[in-house]
Amino acid sequence: MAVSFIGSAALGAAFTELAKAVEDVKDKAVKFKSILKRLASTLKSIEPVFAEIERLNRVLDRPEEETEMFTDRLIDAKKLVRQCSKIRWWNYCMKPFYAKKLIELEDSLVKFFQIDVQARLSIDSRNILARVNEINVKLDRSLFLGSCGVPDVPDHIVGLDLPHKELKLQLLKDDVSVVVISAPEGYGKTTLAKMFCHDDEIQGIFRDNIFFVTILKTPKLELLVKKLFRHEGYPLPEIQNDDDAINQLEYLQKQIGPNPVLLILDDAWPESESLIQNFMFPIPGYKILVTSRFEFPGFDSTFKLQLLNDDDATDLFCHWAFTQGGSSCVPDDLVNEIVRGCGGFPLALTLVGQSLRGQPEVIWRRTLKEWAEGKSILYPNGDPRCRNMNTEAMV
Incomplete structure (x- = not known):
């Protein structure tokens, strides 16, 4: 009686009603007491297996029609048990008939759950494992082989117009192939890189050959190369080792032409220096822009x-701290103290402004007091990423 299962309400109810019927009848139908008692024990032993079947079938989302056969069988079994309670003590002719039916019922349940169900559970577990593996593969592809398109820039940017012009002059020099934007966390390095990519002149030069890749702390060259191939619509190559990856990358760069190529490598760590070198090829017009909290003296500039x-810091902070066009009851000197406390860090100004937006003056003053006591501006619980952003920024 092999059958598929799902977490059906009808199936679960049928099993529960059968178990309840056995418990109700076993003490009333004296002639069948020993058989019903054994059947009750059997049902109790298979209940955990039944629960596992329901769990797996909810995951696999099978159609309810697949349970009808077993549900009907459980309903018939319940009717049989209930009928046993109606057999009178003097009706000796019917006792062997119903006793045989009860024994057959128990045997069929034992056989079914020992053989057919165990096989079903094994198959279902493998199906679920296969689905999990498929999901993992898709996640890997989405994380490492996704688009290399340039992300949008934030809606409100201040203080980056001059750095943007200077960066453009620096990277577009004929004798410069790599520029590293270096600054601590929260300075706006990635925002500047996005702004650079969306510049009309830059897009006119590089056209569709602008690639924006965020790299991991311990990046794998193979994954980054495949990501570029995928972005360009080329079949993913079989890469044997890093040397093969470099050869495949050089091949791709030559195929992309004739327009120049701009590659953005965002958030590079010291461990990424050799990887950046692997992306360098003597191709006319090929430029690499790196953002990092660290410096890489080995590259061009x-x-x-x-x-x-102060003016830009106040502009950015007020954009996030106050409703545009609305009035504020927070004194200007208090606003200036908060801005000065953020030390000119764009990330700090943004997050602190958001946290104080709509808050009463007492919260603003409490914030200053907490900073004076040495609590981190961005992470009051002491996040080590901002250990240098404390009251030192207020002096």
């Missing part, structure tokens, strides 16, 4: 991004 000046 470094562009050090500075903090915001």
